[in-house]
Amino acid sequence: MTPALIDADRSSSRRRLTELRRPPVWVAAVIAVAVAAWVLFLADGTPAGAAVDDPGKFLVTVLDGVTFAGLLFVAASGFTLIFGLMRTVNMAHGSLFLLAAYVAIRVQEAMVGRSRNIDPADVGLLDWLVPLLAGAGVAAVLGLLIQQVFLQWNEGQEMRQTLLTLAITVVLADQMLREFGGLAQRMVWPGAVTHFFSVMGERYAVTRLVMLGIAVLVGVLLWLWLTRTSVGIVIRAGVDDRQMVRGLGINIRRVFALTFLVGSFLAGVGGVLGASFAGAAPGTDGSWLLNALVVVIIGGLGSLKGAAAGSLLYGTVVAFSPAYLPSQYSYYAIIMTFGLLALVLAIRPYGLFGRPA
Amino acid sequence: MNLRERLTGETLALAGLVLILVLLPSLATAFFVNFVMTQTLILGLAAATIVFLAKYGGMTSLAQLLMFGIAGFMFGNAALDGGARGLNLGWHPWAAVGFAILVTTLAAFLLGAIASRTTGIYFLMLTLVYGVIGYFVFAQIVEISGPGGITSIQRPDLLGPPVRLYYAGLLLSVVVYAGFRTIRRTAFGLALQGVRDDPIRMASLGFNVPLHRTLAFTLAGFVAGLAGLLNVWWNGQIDPASISIGPTLILLIIAVIGGISSLEGAWLGAFVYVLVFTYLRDLPFVDRIGITEARFNTVIGVIVLAIMVLSPEGLTGIVQRLRGRLRRRAATEPTASTGGSLPVHTTTQKELGGTRS
Amino acid sequence: MSRLKRRTALALSMTAGLALVAAGCGGGDDESAGLPADQETVAGDGTGSPPAGGDGVRLGILGQCEGPFGGFHEDVVGGATLAMTQFAGATPGSSTTALDGFTGAEVAGTPIELVGIGCGDDTADRILQEVRRLVEQLGANVIIGPLSGDEGIAIAEYAKANPELTVLAGISGSQEQTLQVQAPNYFRFYGDGAIWNAGLGDLLHNQEGWDTVAVIADDYSFGHTSAAGFIADFCAVGGEVTSRVFPPLGTTDYSSYIAQLPNPDEVDGYFWAVGGTGTQASLEAFVNAKGDLTGDQHAGNLFFNPGLAQALGPDIAGAYVGGFATLPGDVQTPEIENYLAAADETWETIPGALSGNEPAPPSVAAAFGFFYGYYTAGVALVEALDAVGGDMSDLDAFHEAISGLTLDLPYGDISLDENRSGVVDVGLSRLVLDESGEVVQETVAIVPGVDQTFGGTFSPDTPSPGRDFPACEERDLPWEGNAIPVVDGVPQS
Structure with missing residues (x-):
């Protein structure tokens, strides 16, 4: 903490230099090389086998990691956007994610006209896009409502805001259980994208690439919004210095509201994508809040670049650990996330692109 | 400390409370003592470690239930002999206690060291991730628990009758309360509070800031471990769901209900939580307004929401305010309104908002 | 400082008061179990004593x-x-x-x-x-x-x-x-969860001709138990389990676990015991990586119930499903x-x-x-x-x-x-499409008198079902060959 704080005042290049000398960086580098060597040449007793022996499986695992990272990015981007500007850790992010999923599923069922065994062939593009917008829209409105009612008047009290959103999460989870029941539900991909292609002899689904495509689209639009529009410039200025923005006479309250709306909308988009990819059920809210947290802790809170990098790293670990751990240890794949987290935090306590606020 | 200082109203009230609690088993029903009050003391102890870290260290930790759980799992592994799961070391119960506490304290030291360079919101999120990773560690590693957890855990003969467990909880609570209050005035406690208020200055004065945080976290882990032991003795079993994200948040909620900046609030919060949990549904007509046991989480969520909106210092804060108002009415002496601001908030605000670079 | 102390004092005495009030409430709530705790200590069994x-x-x-x-x-x-x-x-x-x-x-x-x-x-x-x-x-x-x-x-x-x-x-x-x-x-x-899949192995091995099977189940007690019942049954009648995959509970992306399964041309069939969101997510990951679902190559435990897994698509029709105490509505x-x-x-x-x-x-x-x-x-x-x-x-x-x-x-x-523990009749069924294209269950057989031990695979001395237990062993099953076929909802006994 302290070295980081002091470092922040110095020039960034000098910081990098000093950081490179720190032993954790070397440890991280050694670990990275070792992991790469393991995956490429040594991983014989693993479910996937060494990459040089079975490049198809390796490529598929890479694709799995990248496409899942896309979903992670969409889920985490709204979270990090809200934090970046408002310093609010929106613990209700997962609830908004799940609510959007449920709403979208209901809308899709109404549009297709049946509630179970929906065949992708019966789902047109609109039967997927309209529910997406409806679900994300509901999440956005609810998010805005939460911000207006509970968060606007206590701006700056991060811990209080965090606990408020935490309480909202508890209430929302319980009310969603009451309204939507405990059984798993899912969104159905439109028939237009449920196709397959071959990667070195391994079958691969187009839907996963669609997910990645949407994530890239979200990322590019967010980037354009933040860099090319006047609102975006105000937001970025607000991230750097709220007092100054306020002093310039800009109505930062409106900017806050807009940010929360967009952030919640993104949570909703993530929720609908997630429901199409893996379904929705009670508990999905908690696990996606956690996914978003892991991504932003790795990448650095409040940084869009960080969210992208964090998603990629986390997605890669999630995809590679079950495939490239020795078979008898593949049950521990989920724990490998912790290894990643500890490694990143040992080098950069505020994440890869984070700054000590 | 001289005698007169010790004989303050506070000490007298505390002594009175302890006396009442000591006599409670002959005043109240077995259920009230062995269930309600024993659970209150156990949860209160665990929540007190959250308060300790928040109040003196400026760290809001969501990993305390993990420490609580580690102690329980380790005791089960060491003490059981021939159980269905776990290591079944078959040690003497008190050796198992030592082992459990040792492992918990070591784990707290390690996790604390990794987290020690972060504060505020970052610390909260990181410790939440700890909690979830801990859940997966115990759920996936069948050698130490596996998904079914450790069952048929017996308490040591010394604590055989349930009322003795109550007294053990009471004794530990008194010792821990007094201990945490005493630490405040020790060199370590003063340095810790200095670290909380201004880490940069403390660092430049030559204090090892991360080490102080790590040691505080270790101490809190040790105490949470003691509570965790009481818990497995009270409950007879522990499984990964005992330390999943739901109960983790509940423990924080308990600390928040009581007032996250007041030590005694931890036990008060636990008491209110257990009371609501146990008796709310017995109130006549409460189900007529939709509050059935199925909506228990909504009730708890709304209580926390109300507390965070009305008085972020929790119930003890409300009590203090009422007292302040009463006194204002009695005497015309103006009351210090400082009771309304929460140390945690001011510190986190300072660290997160005040020192931006 | 002293003001603060007085405040704390008040808080503490309030706590004490609250405690007493609540104690009174607690006492008033139950007339029958009003034993003071100190009297109850003689029981010493760790918990209260209910009235006889x-x-x-x-x-x-x-x-x-x-x-x-x-x-x-x-x-x-x-x-x-x-x-x-x-x-x-x-x-x-x-x-x-x-x-x-x-x-x-x-x-x-x-x-x-x-x-x-x-x-x-x-x-x-x-x-x-x-x-x-x-x-x-x-x-x-x-x-x-x-x-x-x-x-x-x-x-x-x-x-x-x-x-x-x-x-x-x-x-x-x-x-x-x-x-x-x-x-x-x-x-x-x-x-128990194992019993519900009894008879499925007999049916698949002896009737459908499956010799090898891959098992994928949730990595927790129920998934293990469910898989254990199927494995015990399938192996007892002479089948072979070539791979067992247990994705952790809460897995979102099943693709890396599906990749661990053998390909459809390497095995006769798959047995699924993945519940919650995983039922559909894992099947979809299978479709994404291994090929289209062909109902006759899949079997599942009760999670394949169209009522529980509402999203189960029509492609799965043809799969066999273990029992869950009642029979589908066609009987x-x-x-x-x-x-x-x-x-x-x-x-x-x-x-x-x-x-x-x-x-x-x-x-x-x-x-x-x-x-x-x-x-x-x-x-x-x-x-x-x-x-x-x-x-x-x-x-x-x-x-x-x-x-x-x-x-x-x-x-x-x-x-x-x-x-x-109950000795029960297990109803096995198959997923079929009804006239309107919905996936429904149709009863195919009733296996009478199934008990917990599976002919000795499970006993009080064996460990709980887990990732490696039970091993795949051939043994005599009391109910092998005793299944009563059911045709169009009528048991043929």
Whole structure:
């Protein structure tokens, strides 16, 4: 903490230099090389086998990691956007994610006209896009409502805001259980994208690439919004210095509201994508809040670049650990996330692109 | 400390409370003592470690239930002999206690060291991730628990009758309360509070800031471990769901209900939580307004929401305010309104908002 | 400083006051169990002592109103209640919900009073607190429930520590609660999670010609138990399990786990025991990586029920499905019709889980295992009371009477084995498409008299089902070749 704080005042290049000398960086580098060597040449007793022996499986695992990272990015981007500007850790992010999923599923069922065994062939593009917008829209409105009612008047009290959103999460989870029941539900991909292609002899689904495509689209639009529009410039200025923005006479309250709306909308988009990819059920809210947290802790809170990098790293670990751990240890794949987290935090306590606020 | 200082109203009230609690088993029903009050003391102890870290260290930790759980799992592994799961070391119960506490304290030291360079919101999120990773560690590693957890855990003969467990909880609570209050005035406690208020200055004065945080976290882990032991003795079993994200948040909620900046609030919060949990549904007509046991989480969520909106210092804060108002009415002496601001908030605000670079 | 101290003092005295008030409340709430704690210490068994049976049955029901099975709270309470209205002359407390309980139940002159309904959330911790509330605060002496496997182990341990209590398990599916815990006052008139897949291996190996199979199941107790039943059955008749994959609970992206399965041309079929969101997510990951689903190459446990997994697509039609105590709606015997009609007479509607917790005819809920499992427990209570002439004063005799029962129930007779776990008939079914293109279940066979041990694979000395247990071994199964085929809903016996 302290070295980081002091470092922040110095020039960034000098910081990098000093950081490179720190032993954790070397440890991280050694670990990275070792992991790469393991995956490429040594991983014989693993479910996937060494990459040089079975490049198809390796490529598929890479694709799995990248496409899942896309979903992670969409889920985490709204979270990090809200934090970046408002310093609010929106613990209700997962609830908004799940609510959007449920709403979208209901809308899709109404549009297709049946509630179970929906065949992708019966789902047109609109039967997927309209529910997406409806679900994300509901999440956005609810998010805005939460911000207006509970968060606007206590701006700056991060811990209080965090606990408020935490309480909202508890209430929302319980009310969603009451309204939507405990059984798993899912969104159905439109028939237009449920196709397959071959990667070195391994079958691969187009839907996963669609997910990645949407994530890239979200990322590019967010980037354009933040860099090319006047609102975006105000937001970025607000991230750097709220007092100054306020002093310039800009109505930062409106900017806050807009940010929360967009952030919640993104949570909703993530929720609908997630429901199409893996379904929705009670508990999905908690696990996606956690996914978003892991991504932003790795990448650095409040940084869009960080969210992208964090998603990629986390997605890669999630995809590679079950495939490239020795078979008898593949049950521990989920724990490998912790290894990643500890490694990143040992080098950069505020994440890869984070700054000590 | 001289005698007169010790004989303050506070000490007298505390002594009175302890006396009442000591006599409670002959005043109240077995259920009230062995269930309600024993659970209150156990949860209160665990929540007190959250308060300790928040109040003196400026760290809001969501990993305390993990420490609580580690102690329980380790005791089960060491003490059981021939159980269905776990290591079944078959040690003497008190050796198992030592082992459990040792492992918990070591784990707290390690996790604390990794987290020690972060504060505020970052610390909260990181410790939440700890909690979830801990859940997966115990759920996936069948050698130490596996998904079914450790069952048929017996308490040591010394604590055989349930009322003795109550007294053990009471004794530990008194010792821990007094201990945490005493630490405040020790060199370590003063340095810790200095670290909380201004880490940069403390660092430049030559204090090892991360080490102080790590040691505080270790101490809190040790105490949470003691509570965790009481818990497995009270409950007879522990499984990964005992330390999943739901109960983790509940423990924080308990600390928040009581007032996250007041030590005694931890036990008060636990008491209110257990009371609501146990008796709310017995109130006549409460189900007529939709509050059935199925909506228990909504009730708890709304209580926390109300507390965070009305008085972020929790119930003890409300009590203090009422007292302040009463006194204002009695005497015309103006009351210090400082009771309304929460140390945690001011510190986190300072660290997160005040020192931006 | 001193001002602050005075404030704390007030807070503390308030706490003390609150404690006392609450103590008073606590004392007032229960007239029957008002034993001061210090007197109770002589029991020393770790928990409170419920009042012994002099004044009739004080019944507590353990359901789940939160967690993944929260929607089934109504169903399970309804099951126990139906047994009381049908056989003990009870009147339901409401015509539109089972949660209002019942009144006026009496068997052989002994009243059955419902003292409370416990609300679990699928965790052992919570159900322990709920059972303690029912027993120690409300004075229950008979418990019906719980619902899920880990809860069952916890409640069986609780029963063992409280010998005055009588527990009739609901649909809790772990083996351990009966096979290993061995509480003499814990009875389960229902199969465990392994039993529900009995006969599936026989059918797939001997009828469908599968020699090799890959198993994928949730990595927790129920997934392990479910897979263990299938593996024990399939291997006993001579089949071979070539790979076992256990994705952790809470996995979002199943692709890396699906990649560990053999390809469709390397194995005769796959057995799935993945529940919750995983049922569909794992199947979709399979389609993404391995190829289209061909129904005849897949089999699943009860998670393949179209009612539980609403999103199960039409491609899965043709897959075989293990049992879950009741039979799919295509089998209608007079006994089943009577049972469903009795449910419809008891309430006008109940909001069960299968109707999305919207009001629906009670027979919708009654035709599914959650409701039925609690119904069997309720019937067992009534028949056991009848057998002892309503006299519960001799608990050993009462427990012996329960152990000796053979219940003549709509979906087959149920008796108990020496570990007090049900010996039941298992119905196997197949997913088919109905005229409107919906996936529905169709009964294909009934396997009579399945017990917990699978011909010796499982015993009190074996470990709990896990990732490696049981091993794949050929052995004699009592029910091999005894399956009664069912054609168009009519058993061909």
